[in-house]
Structure formats: C-alpha cells, structure tokens
Amino acid sequence: MSEIRNIAEKFYISITNGEIQVIEDLLNDNFELIVPMENGVLSGHYKGKKRFMEDVLPLVFSCVNPEEIVFCKDFKIINSFNDTVIAMTQNDGIALSGKPYNQIYLHIMTIEEGKIIRLIEAFDSALANDSLWGDSKKLIPDELFSLKNFS
Secondary structure, eight states, X not given: OOHHHHHHHHHHHHHXXXXXXXXXXXXXXXXXXXXXXXXXXXXXXXXXXXXXXXXXXXXXXXXXXXXXXXXXXXXXXXXXXXXXXXXXXXXXXXXXXSSBOXXXXXXXXXXETTEEEEEEEEEOHHHIIIIIITTOOOBOOSBOOOGGGOO
16 A cells, blocks of 8 residues: 555544544645635635644534544545545534534545645535534635635
C-alpha cells in the first residue's frame, strides 16, 4: 500500500476515534481546507493548520454527540496516485439538533512530504445547514471559493 494511502487511512481513523493530536500531526502547517460552495456555514477556503484545528474542527465536533454520530465512520479510498487521494466517507446518526445527519462526503486530498497539505471537501450543504449546523453562525472563510483563485 502506498505511503499517501496510509496517511489518508490514518487521517480517517483518527477522525473516527476523535484523536485530535493525530489529526494535527498529519497536517502540514500550510494545510488548506477547501469547501467549494457558497452560502454554507462551512464554505470557502480556510488556510492554515491552526485555523483548521482552532476554528473548523471545534465547530464541526460541537454539533454532534460522539455517541450518536461518528464522522468518517465508513470510508473508501477510490483512488490514489502521485500526491493525491480521492475518497468518500459516510456517517449516519442524529445531530444535536435532533435531526438525522446521514451525510456522504467526497474528498480530494493532497499529500506532500508525508503531510496533508490540502483537503477539498464536497457534501450536501443543505443537509448540513439544516441538520448539523442549526443556529451556528457562518464560519467566515479566509477566501471565498473561486476557480480563479484555485491552483
């Protein structure tokens, strides 16, 4: 199994197990989360490992009871090549809002020098906004998503 595939699997398993330090150790300091959509609580381009660890993860994890929903409980790596992993993950359960949050995520992950430097994440934003986020305020991105800014 390739090194990048192993890193991706370790990332998903650490999310499933709530191992925050392992997640942090897998990310490059210049990590980017790109959520290519508009008008979601989480949408746009978030830059830096610190931003992800201090703003994004707490927002996401604060909306669920870990006994009810386990993020990335099921994952499948679709393909891996060069420095890229394409995967899908799924979770089912009830969010703290009391609504079902049966979500499927599509991830395109870039790994450089043994660290995840970019994660592009696509998901059903209407479901997330309704079931997961509830009354959460939008997490303002560092940049709005635009293909013009994408390299």
